[in-house]
Amino acid sequence: MASSNLPAAKAFSAPRPRAPQRSNRDIARDFLDLHFRLEGGTNLPVFTRFERPIRLRVVGNPSAGFQRDLSQLLQRFKREAGIDIQRVNSGPVEITVQAVSSRAIHRALPKAACFVVPNVDSLAELRRKRRSPDTDWSRLRSRERLAVFVPNDISPQETRDCLHEELAQAIGPLNDLYRLSDSVFNDDNVHTVLTGFDMLVLRATYAPELRTGMSRSEVAAILPGLLSRLNPAGNSIASRALPATPRSWINAIETALGPGSGFSSRKRAANQAVVLAQELGWSDHRRAYSHYVLGRMIQAHEPELAQRHFQTALDFLRQTPGSDLHQAVIRPRMAAYLIARGDGEAALQQINPALPVASRFENAALLATSLLIKAEALDLLGQFATANTVRLDSLGWARYGFGPDWAVKAKIREVADLRPSPN
Template identity: 55%
Template sequence: MTALPAPAATRPAARRWLLPAVCALLLSACAAPPVTEVPQRRQMAMPALPAMKNFAPRPGTPPVRANADIARDILDLFFRMESGREVPRFTRYEAPIRVGLAGQVPPGAEAELSRLLLRLRSEAHIDIARADSAAAANLHVEFLPRARMQAVVPHAACFVVPRVGGWDEFRRRRHGPEVDWTTLESRERITVFVPADVAPQEVRDCLHEELAQALGPLNDLYRLSDSVFNDDNFHTVLTGFDMLVLRAAYDPALRTGMTRAEAAAALPAILRRLNPRGERLPARGADDSPRAWIDAIETALGPRTPAPARRVAAHRALAIAEARGWADNRRAFSHFAVARLSLASEIEMAVLNFAEAARIYAALPDGALHVAHVDMQMAAFALGSGQAEEALVLTGRAIPAVQAAENAALLATLLMIRAEALEMLGHEQEARAVRLDSLGWARYGFGADDTVRNRLSEIAALTPPRAGG
């Protein structure tokens, strides 16, 4: 999320870079090696698209984190904006929360919202439900065409605004103090704006992060490896850590109007009750991410920055991480950024940095999903170089973590790579079944049928040309 000129909070479109942009780069980088015989590239027969797949509701995995660290994270999430501005008082909804939908509600959005509200009630113990009528709603979700949203807030994929009840009111007040979170004294009326014409997974992701922000956290912290409140965007649905943060925020021992010091005094007892395991774990005590590192990462990932400047910024971020002696997800993410930006021109550097990122992520108690993202990159390299068995090992290792994280776009990509590897090894029937499975997930993760078919063609193009007939 990023501060608007009038400081409402947004989910920047740039945060969606992880899978589509990386895939685009690796697909161009992993050109198939030449062969000495007459090559004949297989023509990709496009299968009919199956029904869209979706994930069954599941609770988040409890955090593996010391309560002392979690308390500090909660304070930084509630009492500081991403820009660094301090928030003077703790706020939350004090009345029961009733959610209303408005605008061009896309198919499946109501079901996604129902699943999310069920999780918020059962895991975070928040009194939240659908409103009986528009007038009864105090948390609004309005769906708009993406172009209409970004004509007003150009870089936001979705965003949340306090003290407004809809789009027209937001437009009237967007330059005023009413939409400034730092002036908020209580949460009584908030609106989440979500694009209506994006993939179902993007709708779900926006609902998860923006509703959670409407309920609680105002900040994103790069040091959080198990949370949606991290601009690395590895997690796309609310995690067990996120649910614990929200449950603590709505504990009776906290109340709207508390200062940071008052909340800090109350949190240890709250977390002892809610997360007794966290009392037995040692604190990591990670330092704050310095502005220089954040700026370097944001420049490296900025889609409007020229590629050479992005590569320089990624190396600068890695140098800062090394100088600070980090061995956490931020050091790994710095390697990941360098690797991602080296794909098109320096394959060896990309592979080395992906490998180092995976090594660091694998040492973290909550790093399985992050390793899976690296495994997808390496599986694509393996497929492009004809190492079908290695592609099967990497995709097989990554798929369980991706399923658990409910990332259909990444899951579909892994399955497409796996289908190509199986076909290279002559397992035609199994390859067809895996490819068909991938398409059901791709319809959820990528949306439009043409986008799904294009992704299938791109993965197929990684496969080396076949010799002879």
Template identity: 60%
Template structure:
């Protein structure tokens, strides 16, 4: 299984990266004097909010199907303690983020999981360059494979049945390959997604609004819902080799004990996501397609979602993707699509994070129109949401947008202070100093006050 290279929905706001320039706020920041990187301290996951009936259905579809749509005959997992080792060339932030993740898995999912230096570890995390990952899987940001311990071994066995998930009888050892030359947040996101699939379900479902087990990449760290899934997957009532029917029979009692709040909630099942919609979304936002193909695919995703009568987050995501595609060529049409996305996201309390992404797009448009007051109103509810979900790239983006909005309404002192606060998060979210400054200047270029100051 792999974390796909669906285009980051928060990095690009304008469709291109402007040439560096300085505005009154950014002039206070020297290129060699960025503040220290900031990271998140204590996790604040929200508990799962769905009914146990719906969670059971999701669990079965996640556990007995691959992302390709192929069914899995039996449940496979590790039995006993799980030990994790790190090899390759890990960057400094990887081990700290891994330790925090393992602590959460022990506390929230009840797993006996810890790091080790032994070569007999159940899970090996190898940190390699992004280029090396894409030489073997061009569309993957990172991935997990059974029965290997290194990328060299994976290359040797790439066409072998021994690394095929559908033929696996039990999980004994596996490898996770993560890039070591991307931003700290990208590496952490890979750890969360790939380690979750290493010890839990292998599938992703677009119908899940509050989970990393969803290829829309909205959630980047494990949620309360995800921790319930992992606790269920590793429950002592289940075992290796169980069929879907056998697991189905055990699930009601397991979920009733682990999630009693879900027993009294009404079932609100969402319909299956057709492969045609998935293909359209992945073409529109993934690598390899031309601009024309992306646009056609985006329109197709909206058409399918509309004809199916969806009103959930997938309908919203269809419009959001279309808005992103249109931003560089038709800002007014893009704005209408983003507004449509927000209307559908607003229908559910489970999509606060999604609305924070939307707010970044709406606020960018307001700033480009010179309307700082509107941008401030749009941004205000969402900074804490980004922080709660530990998304530094989104948080820094929202803060930088707020800097420009404050500039527009004449609150320059506040803007300068907020800019400095934002850059510590930007260093974690975007990585290298050049990427931080590129993001800062990209957002600064939206502000019409800077059009004649070199910031365009």
């Protein structure tokens, strides 16, 4: 194998999760909807969790950086959520993490990057039990053993993101909710590592007041006192309960972002999401996300219109507490437009706020992209030495965020190609 001429992948140090900044009343509602409903809308009759210490084993061929990221995540489960979980190399286990190729995962579940299944410990067993009620989450009444399948041929960040989301679902809630702006339990994929809210949900999940088999009403009766104990600050925060997300908007977003549809169908669905968000009277992160998705889709062909959609998204997010990361995701696309116009100063002002946010939320792909765009802006301003330093700094983060050399170099070319052609 040829050696890389790029720097080694960088890694984030200690996690810096923020405590949830929301009312316990709202968090209780979220907890119930996360635990008692599946993504497709099916209601679950009972609460489930592991009722004994969790042993976890890794099989397959995990990718570089996997071991470090898994160890850090297990430490967070112990420290922040109080969950008794440990990694073992032999003997019976509650959770098996199998590292396999992306192709093997797509053969098992075509639309999934990674996934978790109850009552199996390998893809081979999953194939044998494909139509068995054992693998149906809606029939689950207790958690005994399950398997998490993660790809070993994607970037370190993507693998880490899979570990965070799938292990959290393996031991905790099974649902995702678009109304959650501060959680990985949200299909918008803005948050990629478990947040303070997520850890509070997991800590509550394993609190002694709860047990497997409880009904929704039984859990609901206990939650106010439980959350007061675990999150006393949430008692003094006013409720800002967001309305439920209708299936029509979810379907429009899924069509816009999903495979299997042509560009015109996806663009039509993105426009429909914007219209629905407006008709519903939303002004939260979901309204912003609708504009962001549409802007991202049309940016190559209608850059001016895309820029207006991005600006509209930012305008809504500025009214939304705790939306720093959502704003940071949009800023590189807006700065790219300014680079293409040759406006280095405006691009610099647009991209600089994204850098500390990307770092705080451990998003190396976003950080690397933002640094590369900053370097281009500095080049436009004639600050070539500083630009080279910033560009060099981006490479280690790009190795973690995008993976192999070819992917890093492709991102570098993509950003460099933004430069306006010389007259």
